[in-house]
Amino acid sequence: MLEVEGVSAGYRGSDVVRDVSFHVDEGETVMIIGSNGAGKTTLFRAVCGLLPPSSGEVRFLGEDITGLPAQKVVRRGLAFVPAERHLFPQMTVEENLMLGAYPEKPDPDTLETVLELFPRLGERFRQLAGTMSGGEQQMLAVGRALMSQPRLLVLDEPTTGLAPIVARNAYAALERLREQGLTILVAEQQVPLALAVSDRGYVLENGAIGLAGTSAELASDPRVRSAYLGVV
Amino acid sequence: MTASILDGIVLGLQFGVLAAGLTLVYGLGGVLNLAYGQIAVVSGLVTLLTMEAGVPAVPAALIGLVAGGALGLIFDLTILQPVYRRHGEARVLLSLLLTLGAAFVIDGYLNWRYPLRGLNLRITGDPLVVFGVRMRMGSVVASGITIVVIGVLYWLFRYTRLGRAIRSVIQDEEGSRLVGIDPQLMMRLILVLSGVLAAIVAITRSMVAPVNVRAGFSLTVLGLIVTVVGGLGSIPGAFLAGLVLGIINSVASSYIGTFLSLIILLVAAAITIVIRPTGLLGVRE
Structure with missing residues (x-):
């Protein structure tokens, strides 16, 4: 691959x-x-x-x-999650995930899979990414990458x-x-x-x-x- | 008092749109466009010449908006290309120098070819009474247009995929590339938008007072003051600072005198920067 x-x-x-x-x-x-x-x-x-x-x-x-x-x-x-994560700190978890699917509309099934994998992101859906803990930010970075429906992560x-x-x-x-x-x-x-x-x-x-x-x-x-x- | 505050709000809304065009370009690409006021003036002039050719005001103004956007695009494709190849402070500095040069060239040409010309879109109609104050029809129409523009900008940046993509580049350029956004393309779009905003300011301004071909630098300076007070790169900051400074300017004009209003504006800006170096809503650094 x-x-x-x-x-x-x-x-x-x-x-x-x-x-x-x-x-x-x-x-x-x-x-x-x-x-x-x-x-x-x-x-x-x-x-x-x-x-x-x-x-x-x-x-x-x-x-x-x-x-x-x-x-x-x-x-x-091919979706890349860098060590520094490079999230969008002034945007909500939801907006970060939406952008993961750019330029397409977010696929609802993919979003559901991501929220199943990281239920924490669902709880923090409307919170600004920059205000979350390191572990939550890492989940969001992986979740955002998954939203692009990658073949290779x-x-x-x-x-x-x-x-x-x-x-x-x-x-x-x-x-x-x-x-x-x-x-x-x-x-x-x-x-x-x-x-x-x-x-x-x-x-x-x-x-x-x-x-x-x-x-x-x-x-x-x-x-x-x-x-x-x-x-x- | 109510009258000057209302006037200040009318002015402040325009300040906000003026500053938004500058602050977006800076926030997105670290570029300060000192020829911004000239883009506004050229758009106004295009509107004027189109009207003189016999086209009615509304389509002529639309052509003016297209001219503003086209100028933004030309800037992106020409003098900003070497700017994009630098990073950080070197980029800001080179953008200052090159756009200042462009501003001189445009100003020189306009003064030679169209001296003393100015756009004056007189809007007739009986004054409207707002909060017990008689407002000229021109002010009312200009404010209406400006409020619609602000609403459209809010909708664009808050609710559309494109607006979200543009904000993502401002917040983390590398992050935006990793989700598939081309920052260069977003910069091009923002320069077009910035040109259109400059044109809107020239056209709405000319409904209240004439905008002549020499207004370029003072528009740029006003835009810069509002941008810095609001916080470089912050769109809500631009509008908040626009309103605050618009009201200060208008109250100072009617109680102290027009000749001192610019100085008072500068003092207000200086005090804000001393107290909050990042501006009212600035987040960077």
């Missing part, structure tokens, strides 16, 4: 990620793990069209989307700034989306949480893929265990 080949990207001419290749197949949940500054965010920005890659190719649903601006990428079915560190219990709830929601058959790509530092819901994973180190494998393989790899799972 998504093929990333030899992508390099960065800012002001210096590449943060170099020659990165990975792929996500239909129905899979794939994680990219890496520490702070490994280049996860840069890589995702390059994939979803917020940052044109300096070289390489991104293909989505068989079509070349390299360098396509983010507003066009999302209309093709890309999440950058969905647990940033969330308390451990809220982070676990966020992953419980992802698990449900996965069971409904949605294809998911997620970058995460909280590796134990992400490992539990994903099929495969890649380890990004200093801007390059260092390791790849199924979640079980990664979980038993001594390097992953010592660097990300806190097991010596």
Whole structure:
């Protein structure tokens, strides 16, 4: 579904990620793990069209989307939820969700699914997004992305700034989306949480893929265990 | 007193529309358009010339609105292109310089080609009594049009998908791209809207007093004062500040004198900014 080949990207001419290749197949949940500054965010920005890659190719649903601006990428079915969420703080939950469906009218069934997944959003429907807690804002960011009825949901560190219990709830929601058959790509530092819901994973180190494998393989790899799972 | 407050409200509504056109462009794209008043003047002049060609006032005014919108679009497609390639403070500065240049060019041309011309849409009819005050028909019609425009703007931004999309770009440009909105396209639409608003101000203003071809800079300055007092980028702020300053201006004119009203307006603006640096309803920074 998504093929990333030899992508390099960065800012002001210096590449943060170099020659990165990975792929996500239909129905899979794939994680990219890496520490702070490994280049996860840069890589995702390059994939979803917020940052044109300096070289390489991104293909989505068989079509070349390299360098396509983010507003066009999302209309093709690739929805991105950035770590900073980028909600519209002075708008209500309802308005944020409506905008998720832009330029179409919001689909009532999709809205119902989102509110079923996050009942909290229904309770806060008329509240301004900027006044909600971090966990609620994360729900809204995912909900807004789902309103575009994406084929692939890309999440950058969905647990940033969330308390451990809220982070676990966020992953419980992802698990449900996965069971409904949605294809998911997620970058995460909280590796134990992400490992539990994903099929495969890649380890990004200093801007390059260092390791790849199924979640079980990664979980038993001594390097992953010592660097990300806190097991010596 | 009632009479000058009522006059102030009439003026304030127009101030609000004037400032809304400036504040939207700033809020959306970080662009300050110093040729805004000139767009108003050119629209007024187009209306005047169309009427002189024998077209009745209402269709001529509509042509004036189209001219305002077209000028906004031309700005977007030409001198603002290099502005869009910069970000933050550099963008604001370059937009100031380039639009100021455009304002000088337009002003120079108008003064050379159409000196001393002005649009004066006299509206005849008996004065109307509002709250015990006799209002000239021109003021009543101008206020009616302005109130309808404000209502349309409110409906557009509150209830339509397009209005919501425009507000989303003001609040978080990257977020708007992630939901599929093209900020560049929204900016283009807003410049057209801003041009139309400038034209509406020129046309409604000319129902109360003539708008001559040299009014460009004073319209821009008035718009800027109202915008800053209301809070840069805030549409409700523009209308609130418009009403407050309109009433101050009109009360000061009748009790102190017209020659001092602009100074009093500036002092009122300065005091507001000192007390609330973000303006009445500003949210940024």
